[in-house]
Amino acid sequence: MAPIDRHECEWVREHLDAFLDGADSDLAAGDSERVARHLASCAECRAESAFAQRVRAGLRGMEMTAAPAAVIERAEREIGSTRGRVVALRPRGGMRRWAPAIAAAAVLVVVATWSERSRRAQAERVAVEQAAREAAVAFAYLNKYAQRTGDIVEADVIGRRFVAPVEKAMEKTGVAETKPSPDES
Amino acid sequence: MSREFRRLADEHGGRIYTLALYLLGRREDAEDVTQEVLVRLWRYRDRIDPARTRAWVAQVTRNLVIDVSRQKRMRAAVFADGADMEETVAASVDASPDRAVMNGELRTALEAAIARLDEPYRSILVMREIQDYSYQEIASVTSMPLGTVKVYLHRARRRVRDVLRTGAHDGAD
Structure with a gap:
């Protein structure tokens, strides 16, 4: 009987899980054959492989726990009680992380409009349109992130918190007056 | 509705x-x-x-x-009743994983072993092995590259086996 190669045992155990992944395995064909060859000749590693398979089967046999009926009822009641009302922007978790970026976007819009104040009306219109596009991108990003985290950001809250102050600033600078009238556009 | x-x-x-x-x-x-x-x-x-x-x-x-x-100022990966869990592992595994399998205590032992895993090992193991999420879904959930997810899963599986064998106390590396 050939002596056990401990280095080979270590290598095989390091790659055992990938080997047991079967169809999902990203083990190279040569490595897979190497593991199989070693298992055929090493009783200890064969036992380890059998144990690993049993643990996997045990884990996969663990059922998911159903959500308690009371929890589902509570969620249903909460949804019913908040239907139709405006949900405030919650400055927590991911939202808080993006607050500086949102503020920076708003400041950018205002600065961009101010810097254009002294230029001709046409140039101001271009700047305002560009600023509006940048703001739209920022808000779209914010909404996408909020959706990822499940935070609720209602459109009118965004309007009230971010768009309105920018518009107000634009009015103060006189930029808003340079916007094209419906007849012009 | x-x-x-x-x-x-x-x-x-x-x-x-x-x-x-x-x-x-x-x-x-x-x-x-x-x-x-x-x-x-x-x-x-x-x-x-x-x-x-x-x-x-x-x-x-x-x-x-x-x-x-x-x-709550607690680690996400810690069971509140960790001491009880440790006793459960020791009792159910009884130095022989095979016996735990044979006498039907594997589930309890596995739950206790999972409770010993730190994040993100625990999330990844639970999502993959118990909830049957694909590697790609787990990568999306954890915002990790696919290869990293596989490495974490590999370590988590080994760690669970080690805990089942020895009832070791420290978390995954």
């Missing part, structure tokens, strides 16, 4: 609750998280890509678990 909400709750409620329960280890906290995720799922149901709903649900659950853990 009621029927559609119930359908969503039936489809995803168990998945949410199970993940929250494994990650938090406290039933009341898991229930709160489940309620919140179900409410958010309902509010966002029209904006979520149906093919991504499972991943979305796991992602929001995990994020809320992290929030809850921070709020």
Whole structure:
């Protein structure tokens, strides 16, 4: 009987899980054959492989726990009680992380409009349109992130918190007056 | 509303609750998280890509678990009754994993072993082995590259086997 190669045992155990992944395995064909060859000749590693398979089967046999009926009822009641009302922007978790970026976007819009104040009306219109596009991108990003985290950001809250102050600033600078009238556009 | 909400709750409620329960280890906290995720799922149901709903649900659950853990100043990966869990492992494994399998105590031993895993090992193991999430979905939920997910899963599996064998006390590396 050939002596056990401990280095080979270590290598095989390091790659055992990938080997047991079967169809999902990203083990190279040569490595897979190497593991199989070693298992055929090493009783200890064969036992380890059998144990690993049993643990996997045990884990996969663990059922998911159903959500308690009371929890589902509570969620249903909460949804019913908040239907139709405006949900405030919650400055927590991911939202808080993006607050500086949102503020920076708003400041950018205002600065961009101010810097254009002294230029001709046409140039101001271009700047305002560009600023509006940048703001739209920022808000779209914010909404996408909020959706990822499940935070609720209602459109009118965004309007009230971010768009309105920018518009107000634009009015103060006189930029808003340079916007094209419906007849012009 | 009621029927559609119930359908969503039936489809995803168990998945949410199970993940929250494994990650938090406290039933009341898991229930709160489940309620919140179900409410958010309902509010966002029209904006979520149906093919991504499972991943979305796991992602929001995990994020809320992290929030809850921070709020309660506890580690996400610690069972509140960790001492009891340690005794359970020692008793159920009894120095012989085979015996644990044979006498039907494997489930208890596995739960205790999972409770010993730190994050993100625990989330990844639970999502892959118990909840049957694909590697790709787990990568999306955890915002990790696919290869990193596989490495973490490999370490988590080895760690679970080590705990079952020895009842070791420290978390995954």
